[in-house]
Amino acid sequence: xxxxxxxxxxxxxxxxxxxxxxxxxxxxxxxxxxxxxxxxxxxxxxxxxxxxxxxxxxxxxxxxxxxxxxxxxxxxxxxxxxxxxxxxxxxxxxxxxxxxxxxxxxxxxxxxxxxxxxxxxxxxxxxxxxxxxxxxxxxxxxxxxxxxxxxxxxxxxxxxxxxxxxxxxxxxxxxxxxxxxxxxxxxxxxxxxxxxxxxxxxxxxxxxxxxxxxxxxxxxxxxxxxxxxxxxxxxxxxxxxxxxxxxxxxxxxxxxxxxxxxxxxxxxxxxxxxxxxxxxxxxxxxxxxxxxxxxxxxxxxxxxxxxxxxxxxxxxxxxxxxxxxxxxxxxxxxxxxxxxxxxxxxxxxxxxxxxxxxxxxxxxxxxxxxxxxxxxxxxxxxxxxxxxxxxxxxxxxxxxxxxxxxxxxxxxxxxxxxxxxxxxxxxxxxxxxxxxxxxxxxxxxxxxxxxxxxxxxxxxxxxxxxxxxxxxxxxxxxxxxxxxxxxxxxxxxxxxxxxxxxxxxxxxxxxxxxxxxxxxxxxxxxxxxxxxxxxxxxxxxxxxxxxxxxxxxxxxxxxxxxxxxxxxxxxxxxxxxxxxxxxxxxxxxxxxxxxxxxxxxxxxxxxxxxxxxxxxxxxxxxxxxxxxxxxxxxxxxxxxxxxxxxxxxxxxxxxxxxxxxxxxxxxxxxxxxxxxxxxxxxxxxxxxxxxxxxxxxxxxxxxxxxxxxxxxxxxxxxxxxxxxxxxxxxxxxxxxxxxxxxxxxxxxxxxxxxxxxxxxxxxxxxxxxxxxxxxxxxxxxxxxxxxxxx
Numbered sequence: 001x002x003x004x005x006x007x008x009x010x011x012x013x014x015x016x017x018x019x020x021x022x023x024x025x026x027x028x029x030x031x032x033x034x035x036x037x038x039x040x041x042x043x044x045x046x047x048x049x050x051x052x053x054x055x056x057x058x059x060x061x062x063x064x065x066x067x068x069x070x071x072x073x074x075x076x077x078x079x080x081x082x083x084x085x086x087x088x089x090x091x092x093x094x095x096x097x098x099x100x101x102x103x104x105x106x107x108x109x110x111x112x113x114x115x116x117x118x119x120x121x122x123x124x125x126x127x128x129x130x131x132x133x134x135x136x137x138x139x140x141x142x143x144x145x146x147x148x149x150x151x152x153x154x155x156x157x158x159x160x161x162x163x164x165x166x167x168x169x170x171x172x173x174x175x176x177x178x179x180x181x182x183x184x185x186x187x188x189x190x191x192x193x194x195x196x197x198x199x200x201x202x203x204x205x206x207x208x209x210x211x212x213x214x215x216x217x218x219x220x221x222x223x224x225x226x227x228x229x230x231x232x233x234x235x236x237x238x239x240x241x242x243x244x245x246x247x248x249x250x251x252x253x254x255x256x257x258x259x260x261x262x263x264x265x266x267x268x269x270x271x272x273x274x275x276x277x278x279x280x281x282x283x284x285x286x287x288x289x290x291x292x293x294x295x296x297x298x299x300x301x302x303x304x305x306x307x308x309x310x311x312x313x314x315x316x317x318x319x320x321x322x323x324x325x326x327x328x329x330x331x332x333x334x335x336x337x338x339x340x341x342x343x344x345x346x347x348x349x350x351x352x353x354x355x356x357x358x359x360x361x362x363x364x365x366x367x368x369x370x371x372x373x374x375x376x377x378x379x380x381x382x383x384x385x386x387x388x389x390x391x392x393x394x395x396x397x398x399x400x401x402x403x404x405x406x407x408x409x410x411x412x413x414x415x416x417x418x419x420x421x422x423x424x425x426x427x428x429x430x431x432x433x434x435x436x437x438x439x440x441x442x443x444x445x446x447x448x449x450x451x452x453x454x455x456x457x458x459x460x461x462x463x464x465x466x467x468x469x470x471x472x473x474x475x476x477x478x479x480x481x482x483x484x485x486x487x488x489x490x491x492x493x494x495x496x497x498x499x500x501x502x503x504x505x506x507x508x509x510x511x512x513x514x515x516x517x518x519x520x521x522x523x524x525x526x527x528x529x530x531x532x533x534x535x536x537x538x539x540x541x542x543x544x545x546x547x548x549x550x551x552x553x554x555x556x557x558x559x560x561x562x563x564x565x566x567x568x569x570x571x572x573x574x575x576x577x578x579x580x581x582x583x584x585x586x587x588x589x590x591x592x593x594x595x596x597x598x599x600x601x602x603x604x605x606x607x608x609x610x611x612x613x614x615x616x617x618x619x620x621x622x623x624x625x626x627x628x629x630x631x632x633x634x635x636x637x638x639x640x641x642x643x644x645x646x647x648x649x650x651x652x653x654x655x656x657x658x659x660x661x662x663x664x665x666x667x668x669x670x671x672x673x674x675x676x677x678x679x680x681x682x683x684x685x686x687x688x689x690x691x692x693x694x695x696x697x698x699x700x701x702x703x704x705x706x707x708x709x710x711x712x713x714x715x716x717x718x719x720x721x722x723x724x725x726x727x728x729x730x731x732x733x734x735x736x737x738x739x740x741x742x743x744x745x746x747x748x749x750x751x752x753x754x755x756x757x758x759x760x761x762x763x764x765x766x767x768x769x770x771x772x773x774x775x776x777x778x779x780x781x782x783x784x785x786x787x788x789x790x
Contacts, residue, residue, distance in 0.1 A: 365417035373431035388451035455513035479513035546768035602641030645675030705742020
């Protein structure tokens with residue numbers, strides 16, 4: 001320890017630290033030795049465990065050949081142990097200790113240089129476990145000792161290096177570095193703070209002088225860096241100015257900068273392109289062609305350093321310019337000039353005007369649209385002027401779209417708009433509200449008579465055929481008119497009243513006009529009340545069915561019943577289907593109404609079948625339901641009531657040939673695929689033709705009662721009977737049965753029999769009633785039938 005006095009400083013604290021460090025080093029070395037011994041033991045333990053695993057696997061591999069006493073395979077299994085890097089020897093003995101096979105060079109099993117291990121060899125069978133012998137195994141410890149020795153040496157070297165490092169640190173400290181470094185640090189801080197008056201006091205030796213030189217060099221480099229930063233900042237400012245200039249030059253807007261006196265100091269390329277004489281004329285070259293008011297506003301804003309946004313039109317070339325003036329002020333508030341941005345916005349103005357027209361104009365017909373119509377109507381109401389409002393729509397326009405396509409429908413609307421414009425005066429407003437709906441506002445002193453005149457001309461003009469795509473298309477228009485006499489009302493109320501008048505026209509026959517009457521409100525309220533009551537009746541199941549029998553002409557046998565919807569409100573007059581069925585179709589109640597009545601009819605059909613009767617129940621299906629999946633409805637009826645397709649028949653009117661004929665044809669085809677026949681009701685009064693009959697493939701024709709009723713009168717029977725015979729022959733030729741409706745007299749029945757009619761239906765056969773299906777015989781009719789047949 002005496003030699004440490006050359007390395008250890010005289011300070012008591014430093015001596016203590018040195019002795020502590022030396023003590024720690026000794027402890028580290030001791031711990032390394034202890035750790036090496038433990039490592040050796042752990043390594044031996046791990047190696048024995050690995051060898052035992054290998055030995056157990058080998059004993060298991062030897063058991064089978066040893067059981068069969070196959071020594072060659074036993075020796076082969078022992079040879080596999082030689083791949084162990086620490087292998088010395090291995091042998092197998094039988095239960096009495098006799099050696100069976102061996103490999104390697106056997107040594108003393110108790111020698112400290114080797115590890116001896118053994119494992120019992122057993123054979124497992126269904127009879128139990130049998131000991132066949134023992135496997136002996138010797139491995140060497142030499143490699144383990146080598147590993148442990150290498151680890152110990154490594155740890156010792158590391159500990160020695162740590163100790164040498166500690167001694168080196170002590171040596172540097174002994175040279176007295178700490179105090180000079182502290183002095184130099186203080187001096188550098190003084191220089192960095194700009195305190196150049198106080199000298200930097202350091203010991204005068206080579207090391208301290210070198211450090212001082214480094215500190216002075218650092219100070220110089222710092223000053224140089226500051227200078228470079230200033231240069232970079234100046235360069236960046238120049239580049240920023242260049243970028244701003246390039247941005248101003250590249251912008252599409254014209255940019256002009258004036259100084260505080262209004263003199264032009266800068267203008268970009270866009271400004272010089274818009275105003276060629278800008279450099280000579282200055283600001284006056286920009287505003288010289290504007291109106292006097294615009295020029296004065298701009299000059300005043302420049303003089304007062306005020307912001308201004310204004311649009312002005314160049315009176316020489318009809319261009320419109322947008323100006324934006326922004327004052328330039330210093331931090332102290334002093335005016336430095338004005339920046340003016342201006343651009344040619346003529347195209348934007350035109351686009352805005354086009355958009356404004358589009359917002360008020362129908363794009364298809366170029367007529368004013370609903371928005372314009374409502375605005376002008378509201379203005380006219382507010383002014384209290386006298387005028388007439390006409391609401392028009394086309395008759396059966398949907399058929400044109402469905403049968404010929406929307407492009408043809410659009411062309412038709414354009415032609416209709418043109419004809420309506422010709423019917424009205426230039427001062428009248430003709431507008432398209434949407435779809436096939438149009439409206440006209442007629443003003444003037446004689447507005448009431450003028451509205452009637454325009455309505456008649458419009459009906460006559462639009463009823464003339466249109467030639468579109470080389471096809472003659474016919475349509476018509478219905479018109480509702482309301483007169484405004486300056487009384488207090490609203491635009492919405494006038495539109496509502498005109499719609500009511502239009503609704504009355506559609507209800508009484510299309511292709512006409514009608515002026516609004518106050519009684520129309522009562523009709524609408526009554527209709528709404530009827531709709532509300534119908535909705536309640538459906539919910540409560542108040543509607544019921546009457547059944548009218550259908551008899552076969554040849555035999556007089558009842559072959560079916562037509563189910564007829566009935567509504568008998570409690571305490572009120574019964575309401576006929578001709579009243580509530582159209583309301584149900586228009587309000588969307590027809591689907592729940594039909595479903596409810598079909599279910600009732602299905603139960604009756606099932607009851608008839610259970611009693612041995614084979615009559616069908618004929619159900620009337622509204623054409624409006626054909627696009628709402630009627631097959632699903634009929635399947636539900638059959639599933640819930642238990643009736644079959646043979647128990648039902650569907651009746652439709654000739655309206656199925658009008659709108660949506662393709663959809664209707666598919667729906668009727670699906671119904672027939674279910675096995676339910678389809679009958680065409682009221683044949684001869686609607687829109688059917690030979691082509692449609694062949695295309696739709698009906699199962700039955702029902703002759704309308706208007707033909708049957710004429711068979712009683714000798715003068716009318718001469719024309720009616722051939723028509724009836726033709727219908728019967730046509731139906732039979734197309735493979736259809738024919739039924740006559742409205743048969744009330746024996747004369748009618750006799751002539752229908754002569755015409756070959758299959759079945760009849762009417763008061764003569766039986767009146768409709770809820771219990772009619774229970775009466776399967778009509779003696780009077782049967783007697784008459786026999787007389788006629790005789």
